[in-house]
Amino acid sequence: MLVYTKKEIRDLIIAFIVLTICFSIATAGFNHKSIISILPIIIIGVVIGSVSHELGHKYIAMKYSCDAEFKLWPLGLAIAFVTSFFGFVFASPGTVQIHPENRxxxxxxxxxxxxxxxxxxxxxxxxxxxxxxxxxxxxxxxxxxxxxxxxxxxxxxxxxxxxxxxxxxxxxxxxxxxxxxxxxxxxxxxxxxxxxxxxxxxxxxxxxxxxxx
CATH class of the missing domain: 1.10.132 (Topoisomerase I; Chain A, domain 4)
Structure with missing residues (x-):
């Protein structure tokens, strides 16, 4: 069973929102009508994949009785935002920190x-x-x-x-x-x-x- 801290839920929500904005900019620029039309594609087809990747790590880590918590990487979000203006997104919103480290x-x-x-x-x-x-x-x-x-x-x-x-x-x-x-x-x-x-x-x-x- 996955257990989330309040801070972790906050970080996941921020990552989800920022990645949605970044991929929308990369795909449609600042055309509001185009962004609205592609939002379902961005949210379901792209952002969920990025978030699920991190949660996959968390799930298995907890299976091995490790403490695992997703933590936002502000620099990674900044890089994602900047690269979105060039038509692509280098998406690295955060990482799952796992303890103990001597695995x-x-x-x-x-x-x-x-x-x-x-x-x-x-x-x-x-x-x-x-x-x-x-x-x-x-x-x-x-x-x-x-x-x-x-x-x-x-x-x-x-x-x-x-x-x-x-x-x-x-x-x-x-x-x-x-x-x-x-x-x-x-x-x-x-x-x-x-x-x-x-x-x-x-x-x-x-x-x-x-x-x-």
């Missing part, structure tokens, strides 16, 4: 792979929704919106999973690789295939291929 490589690896796994799981859920909505997407505006949101959600979460599994600097992949190279390779291979599929094929075409269309 084994295995526990560290399991905790840190949980974030990318959460994104991979969300990506597959979004792809499944795309497949379910595909025949209905032109029947109503609601179905079409769900279809668009899910397509973006699949792409974004595939990217987040792949990016965070790179064994660079403080990314999750560094400690996952240190724990178990085989698991790291399988995870980044699956995430990478999903990401490349979203880039070069697209969720819609992937669904069409699966359906034999």
């Amino acid at each position: 084994s490589d295995e526990i560290n690896g399991r905790i840190l792979i949980a974030g990318p796994m959460a994104n991979m799981g969300l990506a597959l859920v979004f792809l499944a929704i795309v497949a379910l909505i595909y025949p209905l997407r032109f029947y109503s505006g609601i179905f079409h919106l769900i279809y668009l949101v899910s397509g973006v959600g699949f792409s974004v979460n595939s990217f987040l999973a792949t990016f965070n599994l790179f064994p660079l600097y403080s990314l999750d992949g560094t400690k996952v690789l240190k724990w178990n190279a085989k698991i790291w390779f399988i995870a980044i291979a699956i995430a990478g295939i999903m990401m490349l599929g979203s880039i070069f094929i697209g969720a819609e075409r992937m669904v069409q291929i699966f359906m034999g269309l």
